[in-house]
Amino acid sequence: MIKATNLSVRLSGTQVLHGVSIEAAAGQLTAIVGPNGSGKTTSLKAIAGELPYDGTVSINGHNIATLKPWELALKRAVLPQSTVISFPFTVREIVRMGLSVGAKADAADTDRIARDALEAVDLSGFAGRFYQELSGGEQQRVQLARALCQIWEPVQHGESAFLLLDEPVSSLDIRHQLTIMRLAKNFCERGGGVIAIMHDLNLTAMFADRMIMMKAGRVHATGHPNEVMTNAVMEAVFGCAMRVNATPAGNVPFVLPHTAA
Amino acid sequence: MPRSEMVAGDGRSQSFAARLKSDWHMGDRSRLAQLLILVLIVVAAAMFSTSIMTGAADASLGNVLRWLIGMEGAGQALSVRDRIIILDIRLPRAVLGLMVGASLAVSGAVMQGLFRNPLADPGLVGVSSGASLGAVLLIVLGSSFFGPLFTIFGFYALPIAAFIGGLITTLLLYKIATRSGQTSVATMLLAGIALGALAGAVTGVLIFMADDKQLRDLTFWGLGSLAGANWMKILSAGPIILVSLAVVPFLARGLNALTLGEAAAFHMGIPVQRLKNIAIVSVAASTGASVAVSGGIGFVGIVVPHVLRMLIGPDHRYLLPASALLGGTLLIFADMIARTIVPPAELPIGIITAFAGAPFFLWILLRGRSHMGL
Numbered sequence: 001m002i003k004a005t006n007l008s009v010r011l012s013g014t015q016v017l018h019g020v021s022i023e024a025a026a027g028q029l030t031a032i033v034g035p036n037g038s039g040k041t042t043s044l045k046a047i048a049g050e051l052p053y054d055g056t057v058s059i060n061g062h063n064i065a066t067l068k069p070w071e072l073a074l075k076r077a078v079l080p081q082s083t084v085i086s087f088p089f090t091v092r093e094i095v096r097m098g099l100s101v102g103a104k105a106d107a108a109d110t111d112r113i114a115r116d117a118l119e120a121v122d123l124s125g126f127a128g129r130f131y132q133e134l135s136g137g138e139q140q141r142v143q144l145a146r147a148l149c150q151i152w153e154p155v156q157h158g159e160s161a162f163l164l165l166d167e168p169v170s171s172l173d174i175r176h177q178l179t180i181m182r183l184a185k186n187f188c189e190r191g192g193g194v195i196a197i198m199h200d201l202n203l204t205a206m207f208a209d210r211m212i213m214m215k216a217g218r219v220h221a222t223g224h225p226n227e228v229m230t231n232a233v234m235e236a237v238f239g240c241a242m243r244v245n246a247t248p249a250g251n252v253p254f255v256l257p258h259t260a261a
Numbered sequence: 262m263p264r265s266e267m268v269a270g271d272g273r274s275q276s277f278a279a280r281l282k283s284d285w286h287m288g289d290r291s292r293l294a295q296l297l298i299l300v301l302i303v304v305a306a307a308m309f310s311t312s313i314m315t316g317a318a319d320a321s322l323g324n325v326l327r328w329l330i331g332m333e334g335a336g337q338a339l340s341v342r343d344r345i346i347i348l349d350i351r352l353p354r355a356v357l358g359l360m361v362g363a364s365l366a367v368s369g370a371v372m373q374g375l376f377r378n379p380l381a382d383p384g385l386v387g388v389s390s391g392a393s394l395g396a397v398l399l400i401v402l403g404s405s406f407f408g409p410l411f412t413i414f415g416f417y418a419l420p421i422a423a424f425i426g427g428l429i430t431t432l433l434l435y436k437i438a439t440r441s442g443q444t445s446v447a448t449m450l451l452a453g454i455a456l457g458a459l460a461g462a463v464t465g466v467l468i469f470m471a472d473d474k475q476l477r478d479l480t481f482w483g484l485g486s487l488a489g490a491n492w493m494k495i496l497s498a499g500p501i502i503l504v505s506l507a508v509v510p511f512l513a514r515g516l517n518a519l520t521l522g523e524a525a526a527f528h529m530g531i532p533v534q535r536l537k538n539i540a541i542v543s544v545a546a547s548t549g550a551s552v553a554v555s556g557g558i559g560f561v562g563i564v565v566p567h568v569l570r571m572l573i574g575p576d577h578r579y580l581l582p583a584s585a586l587l588g589g590t591l592l593i594f595a596d597m598i599a600r601t602i603v604p605p606a607e608l609p610i611g612i613i614t615a616f617a618g619a620p621f622f623l624w625i626l627l628r629g630r631s632h633m634g635l
Binding site for chain 2: 045048049050068069070071072073074076077078080083085086087088089090091092093094097098127128129143146147150
């Protein structure tokens with residue numbers, strides 16, 4: 001379980017988070033949703049431990065401020081929004097970088113993990129390609145494979161590991177959006193936890209177990225997508241009146257931009 | 262859900278799976294890199310021996326070896342003059358060339374990894390100028406201001422002064438060019454030019470102030486060549502260079518991760534701040550030591566890592582040792598050209614490396630503009 005309590009963050013003099021509290025349980029896909037500039041990425045960065053914050057963040061009961069970088073790396077992996085590199089690494093070399101942290105198994109085993117991770121993001125056959133020559137969506141999937149390698153076993157020594165994903169499907173085509181969301185869901189089903197920043201409300205409704213709706217640096221609403229995705233919340237958070245509907249079979253909420261007033 | 266289900270398209274045929282396996286190995290350049298390192302070791306040894314045998318006095322490798330193991334046959338004995346030439350002139354010169362070349366190439370590679378950019382080079386961004394300033398400060402103001410330094414550090418004083426000059430420049434450059442984990446290439450190069458010019462100006466003032474004896478010392482020191490190589494210089498700079506060279510392999514994995522950005526490297530478990538501190542100190546130390554014993558020798562630090570990245574890729578675990586070997590080999594080679602091209606005079610080696618390196622650098626710029634964020 002990841003527990004962030006009362007997070008406040010100032011970035012170059014401006015307060016961007018005002019006492020945000022976020023919980024993400026193992027076995028669940030927790031989606032953070034909200035308008036641009038509402039503090040989603042800042043929250044995720046604070047939880048990842050990469051920027052200074054007031055408040056506390058703990059993973060499985062360990063305060064992350066007391067953990068060394070390599071200890072943190074075994075408990076959580078992070079997918080940033082986009083990664084630009086200036087050296088000609090191949091896809092294989094990038095994916096294997098994720099391995100070097102928890103490297104414990106023998107060489108053949110780590111090699112298999114890296115290959116399986118690449119296959120899981122549907123990039124088999126891309127190992128020899130240069131990262132810099134891939135499309136944005138392909139690069140994003142390479143980075144996800146790299147992050148997956150880092151915590152390949154969702155449960156290690158009885159502790160759940162967490163994937164922190166910043167807009168994991170933002171530059172993907174619809175088929176790969178589904179591939180990646182299923183992959184994240186699968187990671188939760190095998191005992192891990194996922195926190196994902198999402199923009200696509202309908203994918204969020206389909207896959208999220210819990211939804212955290214942010215607005216202006218605060219948490220506006222929390223709960224199951226069925227509870228959070230309501231006409232009132234949509235209008236209050238995004239400032240446009242839209243009708244939320246539900247699919248007949250699974251009662252999954254969806255919202256069409258066509259309905260915006 | 263079993264793992265096979267999370268993989269897209271699991272109904273593929275066996276032959277396709279076999280092809281995937283081979284594709285996977287296409288991205289693997291580690292075997293190639295290991296092979297290249299072996300080749301470079303052989304080439305470096307060959308270049309080293311050739312350099313010892315090359316010169317006006319005739320001393321063949323066979324004779325030298327026989328003399329070294331004490332098995333000289335009749336008529337093969339080395340004259341005293343030849344022994345002195347080999348032991349006190351050519352051997353220290355080759356050793357110094359190997360060390361300085363390795364140090365220049367490795368500090369280039371580490372600095373490029375630190376700044377996440379293939380254009381960063383201690384010579385290019387003012388670190389060498391800062392190191393020179395440190396050395397000149399010591400020579401000119403030495404007796405009056407830094408007397409105690411000489412008594413404490415003896416002949417290590419010059420490399421240490423150059424190291425401090427280089428360290429201050431590198432720290433300033435990093436502070437100026439890097440904001441919240443992002444390094445601006447344009448800022449880095451321009452700030453490097455400014456810092457280099459500033460250091461050069463102060464150096465100019467000091468030379469202006471220098472008396473005749475100091476001027477002679479400065480001229481000797483600033484020739485930018487291996488001509489003054491002797492065992493004393495090797496003893497003074499060698500330990501610093503060797504320690505830096507011994508430390509950097511431990512930075513390799515961290516520098517690889519740093520390619521993806523400081524945040525990503527931290528996510529992967531790298532203690533980023535410590536990595537940067539060690540990298541900055543080791544670059545400044547090896548640049549300072551090199552500058553102290555051989556003056557400014559340009560372009561080795563940028564050309565060598567670049568050529569190697571094209572051959573074996575940017576993985577620092579292989580790039581760093583290969584850079585050391587190729588840098589040492591090339592500098593010994595350049596030095597052989599420098600001392601044989603206009604006999605009996607010698608060209609400063611910096612001229613040779615600039616003639617070869619500057620056009621190459623322009624070619625890198627033209628070829629790789631899109632990849633370097635320019």
